[in-house]
Amino acid sequence: MRKFGTRSCAGSRRWSWFSSFVPRRKHLVRAPNDFTSTLGTKRNLANMPSPLARASRVDYRDPLITLSLVCHSADRTAVDAHGLLDEVGGLAMPKTAELMSGFLARSPEQRNIRSHWGYDEVSTDAGLGFIGWGFEPYQPSYDLKALAVESRSILAADRYRADSVRVATEIAEAWFAPETPDQQERLRNVLQCVKGAATISGKLRPEHHPRNDVQQFTIFLAECSNENDSAFLESLGTGNSPRHAVIGANEGPSFALAVARSFMAGVESYETQEMIERFKLPLVQLLRRGHRLTQ
Numbered sequence: 001m002r003k004f005g006t007r008s009c010a011g012s013r014r015w016s017w018f019s020s021f022v023p024r025r026k027h028l029v030r031a032p033n034d035f036t037s038t039l040g041t042k043r044n045l046a047n048m049p050s051p052l053a054r055a056s057r058v059d060y061r062d063p064l065i066t067l068s069l070v071c072h073s074a075d076r077t078a079v080d081a082h083g084l085l086d087e088v089g090g091l092a093m094p095k096t097a098e099l100m101s102g103f104l105a106r107s108p109e110q111r112n113i114r115s116h117w118g119y120d121e122v123s124t125d126a127g128l129g130f131i132g133w134g135f136e137p138y139q140p141s142y143d144l145k146a147l148a149v150e151s152r153s154i155l156a157a158d159r160y161r162a163d164s165v166r167v168a169t170e171i172a173e174a175w176f177a178p179e180t181p182d183q184q185e186r187l188r189n190v191l192q193c194v195k196g197a198a199t200i201s202g203k204l205r206p207e208h209h210p211r212n213d214v215q216q217f218t219i220f221l222a223e224c225s226n227e228n229d230s231a232f233l234e235s236l237g238t239g240n241s242p243r244h245a246v247i248g249a250n251e252g253p254s255f256a257l258a259v260a261r262s263f264m265a266g267v268e269s270y271e272t273q274e275m276i277e278r279f280k281l282p283l284v285q286l287l288r289r290g291h292r293l294t295q
Helices: 017-021 061-076 081-089 094-104 113-117 144-150 152-156 181-192 227-236 273-292
Strands: 119-124 127-133 160-167 196-204 215-223 245-251 254-262
Touching: 061 081, 061 094, 061 113, 061 119, 081 094, 113 119, 113 127, 119 144, 127 144, 144 152, 144 160, 144 196, 144 215, 144 273, 152 160, 152 196, 152 215, 152 273, 181 227, 215 273, 227 245, 227 254, 245 273, 254 273
Parallel strands: 127 160
Antiparallel strands: 119 127, 160 196, 196 215, 215 254, 245 254
16 A cells, blocks of 8 residues: 655646645635545645635535544644644634534544545555545445546546546436336345445536536446346446436446436536447446456
8 A cells, every 4th residue: 555645746746635625716625526636744734724714604514524634644644633733723713723623522433534524545546545435335346446436537538527436325226217117126126235336427528518517427336246237237227218318338247327417407418328328338348347356
């Protein structure tokens, strides 16, 4: 496992996870929703007064999520979180300082980023960082986090950029089109027995649509209980819905689903059913790489 720290790359690629907390558009950015944020050093942790000083302008949970990641990083890099936050608290607004002291008074379990704050560690080429955690049952037999991280390359090679990567998520029944009550019942059972799932959200690049901000593109990855279950999901998740464009793929017990739609009434979806089928091969290739991890 690689050491925690800043990324050592030239130019703008030289940055730390804490840059994700820099205030944007006069409000505190919520905790990073992408795995590329690497854990910081003491110098990076010391930069926290700027975003937290604006805590009164945002949802109270924003600084708490920030604090959970700061304290986790401090613990993992042998930095004294209490000393750091005591020093920072003297520069913060009164309500923010109160949040800091109150957070430090919580038990280790209450400060745990996975069980309470919706994040977990993930290993990447840039080092260790954070990935979203969705609180659903998660016991895959291979490194589904790595596969979810790798799926970003599918988006980058197309017309999207990855907006968020989360594991321990679920796949909703609404994305499938069962035709009979028996299929509906089996679908519910198969989804309940999934060993683990990941959700990767993509954002359409603005040059491809004037309303790219209302275009949803989501990739779901899952390890099913067996090959029959993943094949069943693929059969129900391929071009059968009038509400959205969808394409499914499976390899062994692994399953992938790409879904696209416009979520604003009156705005056409960028992706059509015919267009989204270009993702079939990249998803199959991704699943094959993941399936080999189970061998």
